Amino acid sequence: MNRHEFLRGLHKASANRNYLEIGVNDGRSLTLSRVPSIAIDPAFKVVTEIRCDVHLVKATSDDFFARSNPLAHLKGGRHPLRNLRRGRHPLAHWRGTSLDLSFIDGMHLFEYALRDFMNVEKHSDWSSVIVFDDMLPRNVDEAARDRHTNAWTGDVYKVIEVLNRYRPDLETVLVDTEPTGLLVVFGADPTNTVLTEKYDEIIAEFVYDDPQKVPESILGRTTAVKPEALINAPFWKPLVNSRNRGTKRGRGWESLRASLKQINTAG
Structure with a gap:
């Protein structure tokens, strides 16, 4: 399964x-x-038809x-009349x-990808x-950090x-998609500040000149799961229901975490 096929399945499974x-x-x-979507790129060149309500942002992340x-742009993700029917303030969501x-x-x-995660997590749950x-x-x-090949992942694997x-x-679930794999992360906590506090320490250890020391487990994909195993996992419906009900972290997260550990163990 290639990257876009997996992403299509992920849009459907995650609703x-x-x-x-x-x-x-x-x-x-x-x-x-x-x-409703937000898409960020300082130099995008969209050549395909976009079929969603999107805010295209020409800027660095x-x-x-x-x-x-x-x-x-996403503040209207839930219609205010739906909130009224549920007895909530119309602008609650x-x-x-x-x-x-x-x-x-x-x-x-690596450092750009890490900062992207840190920023995204602040707006996730x-x-x-x-x-x-x-x-x-x-x-x-x-x-390599210094690109010298046609296909290039850089050192974001770190x-x-x-x-x-x-x-x-x-x-975290590493997924064996073509051509260069994906990582799916669950359990975001916008209140966690560890990465911010340790950022300088992390950069000092993980950013260094080429050649990069890529682990054999990465090159051999030995810890990556099949994309179908994640897309077809049974936890998606309970996750979506919990999310849509606004369930707080707790029993729902522990159940999801147990399912993810099983997927990682099964490979």
Whole structure:
């Protein structure tokens, strides 16, 4: 299964009400969205038909998230009349939008990808789904920070080790998609400040000159799961129901976490 086939399945399985994409390029992944969306790229060149209500932002992701209200376009993700029928203030949901599905495919350097995650997490919650592209380089040359190949992942694969070491509260699933794999992250916590506090320490250890020391497990894809195993997992319906009800982190998260551990163990 290739990247776009997996993303199409993820849109369906997660029943996301909104979508954020970092790194638009020609718009092939953005064209999969059918919900209110934000797409960020300082030099996008969209050549495909976009079939969603989208705010295309020509800026770096750092500059975008530095805005006072970056998700303003998504505030209408739930119609106010629906809130009225449920006895809520008509603008209740609009005041605190949380991202349902985010796709990070921006600058292919570790520190940029890490900052993208940090920024996205501030606008997510435990039921959000955050996806990184290009996590499984096929050789050391493809993983170089200084690009010298046609296909290029850069060193964003390092995000896997950093999240597993510094954020064990998250669940990460490495997915064996073509051509260069994905990482799906569950359990976002917008109140967690560990990555911000440890950022300088992380950069000092993980950013270094080429050649990169790519783990054999990455090159061999030995810890990646089949994309079908994740897309067809039974936890999606309970996750969507919990998210749509606004269920707080707790029993719902622990159940999801147990299911994800089983998927990772099964490979």
